[in-house]
Amino acid sequence: MPRVRVPSLAPFFYTMRILVVGGAGYLGSHLVRELLKRGDEAVVVDNLMTGRREFLPQKIPFFQMDGGLAVGMEDVLRKYTIDACVVCSLLNGGTRSLEMPFHYYHNNFIAVFYLLQMLVKHGVRRVILSSSLDIYGTDVSGPVDENTATNPATPLGKTLSQCEDFLDDLVHAEKLSCIVLRMGNIGGAAGDANIGPWPGSNNLVAALMDVAHGSREYISVSGDPAFDILHISDAVEAHMVSLRRLGNLAGTETFVLASGTLLPLSQIIARAENITHRKIRTQDGEIPFDPIPAMRTDVTLAVQELWRRAPLDIDRVLYGAWEWRKKFPKANAFVSGYDS
Numbered sequence: 383m384p385r386v387r388v389p390s391l392a393p394f395f396y397t398m399r400i401l402v403v404g405g406a407g408y409l410g411s412h413l414v415r416e417l418l419k420r421g422d423e424a425v426v427v428d429n430l431m432t433g434r435r436e437f438l439p440q441k442i443p444f445f446q447m448d449g450g451l452a453v454g455m456e457d458v459l460r461k462y463t464i465d466a467c468v469v470c471s472l473l474n475g476g477t478r479s480l481e482m483p484f485h486y487y488h489n490n491f492i493a494v495f496y497l498l499q500m501l502v503k504h505g506v507r508r509v510i511l512s513s514s515l516d517i518y519g520t521d522v523s524g525p526v527d528e529n530t531a532t533n534p535a536t537p538l539g540k541t542l543s544q545c546e547d548f549l550d551d552l553v554h555a556e557k558l559s560c561i562v563l564r565m566g567n568i569g570g571a572a573g574d575a576n577i578g579p580w581p582g583s584n585n586l587v588a589a590l591m592d593v594a595h596g597s598r599e600y601i602s603v604s605g606d607p608a609f610d611i612l613h614i615s616d617a618v619e620a621h622m623v624s625l626r627r628l629g630n631l632a633g634t635e636t637f638v639l640a641s642g643t644l645l646p647l648s649q650i651i652a653r654a655e656n657i658t659h660r661k662i663r664t665q666d667g668e669i670p671f672d673p674i675p676a677m678r679t680d681v682t683l684a685v686q687e688l689w690r691r692a693p694l695d696i697d698r699v700l701y702g703a704w705e706w707r708k709k710f711p712k713a714n715a716f717v718s719g720y721d722s
Contacts, residue, residue, distance in 0.1 A: 397421055397422055397423065398417075398422045398423070398466060399422070399423040399424075399462060399463060400417055400422060400423065400424050400464070400465065400466055400467070401424075401427065401458070401462075401464045401468070401506070402417075402424055402425070402427070402467075403427045403449035403467065403469050403470065403471045403497060404433065404469065404471025404472075404512075405427065405428050405438065405444075405470070406428035406430060406433025406434055406437055406444075407428065407432050407433040407470065407471070408568070408578075408579050409512060409568065409614065409617060410426070410468075410470045410471075411433070411434070411437035411438060412577060412614050412615075412617075412618045413468065413470065413618050413621050414426060414442065415572060415576075415577060416618050418442070420622070423442075424442050425443045425462050426442060426443065426444045427445045427455070427471075428444070428446065429446060429447060429448050429449075430446055434580060437577050443458075443461075443462065448493055449469070449471050449493055449494070449497045450489075450493025450494065450496040450497050451496075452496050452499070452500060455496070455500040456500060459500060459501070459503075459504040460504070464501075464506045465508065466506070466509065466625055466628055467497075467508070467510070468509075468510045468512065468621060468625070469494060469509065469511050470512035470621075471493070472489070472490045472512065472513070472541075472545070473485070473486055473538070474514060474516070474672070475538060475584070476535070476536040476538045476539060476672065476674075476675070477672045479537040479541075480537065482537075483537040490538070490542065490545065491541045491545055491548075494548075495548065498548070498549070498552060502552065502556050507556065507557060508558070508559045508560075508629075509561075510560070510561050510621060510624050510625065510628070511545060511546070511549060511563070512565060513545070513563060514539075514542055514564060514566075515564050515565065515566045515674050515675075515677060516534070516539045516542060516674060517532045517534055517539050517543055517546070517564060518530060518532055518564075519532070519533035519534050519675075520535055520675045522677050525678040526677055526679055526680065527680040527682070527683065528564075528636045528638055528683055546562055546636075549562070553633055557632075559631040559632060559634075560628075560631075560633075560634045560635075561624040561627060561628060561631070561634070561635045562635070562636040563617075563620055563621065563624065563637050563639050564636065564638050565612065565617060565639040566611070566639065566641070566674045566677075566679065567586060567609055567611045567612065567673050567674050568585075568614050569585060569586065569587030569611045569613070569614065569703060570613045570614045570698065571614065571703050572702070573615065573702070575702065575705040575706040575708075576706075576709075578702070578707070578710075579706075584670070584671040584672060585671065586609060586650075586671050587703045589670065589671060590651065590662055590700070590703075591658070591704055591707040592707070593662045593663060594654065594658040594660035594661075594662055594704065594707070595660075595711065600662075600663035600665045601663075601664055601669075601670060602664070602665050602666070602668055602669060602670055603647060603665070603666065603667070603669060604666070604668060604669055606646045606647055606648050607646070607673075607676055608676040609644065609645060609647060609650060609676065610641050610643060610644050610645075610676070610678075610679060611645075611650070611699055612639060612640050612641050612699075613693065613698055613699045614699075614702075615702075616639070616689065619688070619689060620637065620689065623688045624637075624688065637683055637687070637688060638679055638681055638684060639681070640679040640681055641693045641694075642681040642693060644677075644678060650696060650700075653697060653700055654700050654704075657697065657700045657701050658700075658704050
């Protein structure tokens with residue numbers, strides 16, 4: 383079917399072809415699924431360090447490589463006319479970034495630098511950056527929102543800040559339209575439970591489901607930390623609406639994406655046990671995942687401009703994750719690398 387193009391004054395009514403860098407990861411695969419569902423097209427670039435090719439339809443254009451590989455991206459952008467690019471390939475994990483700064487600076491800034499260079503060269507001037515609340519650091523007192531000063535304390539936060547600063551410069555110099563989505567912890571699975579967080583991944587909700595399923599003996603906990611967990615569907619919806627907003631945007635917009643609700647881990651576990659009807663064992667020790675630091679968030683702007691409703695609650699997150707885990711009980715654990 384030929385693609386229909388209309389002027390950007392009507393951004394909700396034309397088919398887009400979106401380049402999704404990191405499109406085989408947890409967030410990326412859900413986003414690709416939603417793009418296709420709504421009649422858009424997707425071109426995926428992913429090095430499969432944390433992504434899984436089987437989460438993507440076989441028919442979509444897929445390139446296994448780093449998004450910052452200039453020669454490879456040159457070939458992709460010559461072959462396909464791209465309307466916008468979503469960068470959801472940034473590594474997460476502030477504590478891990480302290481141990482692997484080279485890895486984080488290479489993936490989260492250097493690769494993004496060369497990717498943006500190629501996008502500008504080929505006339506792609508609409509970009510969404512899937513950033514993180516880690517950019518605010520750990521010394522925050524009140525609820526964070528889009529106007530809260532950033533104070534990154536780890537290589538992760540510093541590379542996020544560099545990416546955002548670089549995008550701001552490109553907005554002025556190259557007339558980019560850019561939306562930055564600063565996300566907290568995400569969890570859950572798509573409504574039909576056909577894709578979800580891969581068992582064995584460094585994702586809190588996935589770890590709870592692994593214990594409930596029996597493929598993991600327990601999770602280690604230290605105290606009773608609080609978490610804010612956003613449903614993956616809310617994260618995807620924010621990206622979808624942002625893609626349409628880019629059509630009328632000249633400059634940069636930033637949104638804080640979180641549920642706005644902090645819950646102690648003990649309460650999350652209790653709710654997970656109620657939904658799964660399974661006992662979720664815990665053991666004292668270092669938490670095996672590297673979540674976003676506990677911080678209160680003000681998501682008023684995202685509610686008003688992106689979702690037009692309240693974020694889905696933790697029970698919806700846990701229920702979707704459990705439905706996914708039950709649907710694929712023999713899925714092999716995938717433990718190398720880090721969540722995209």
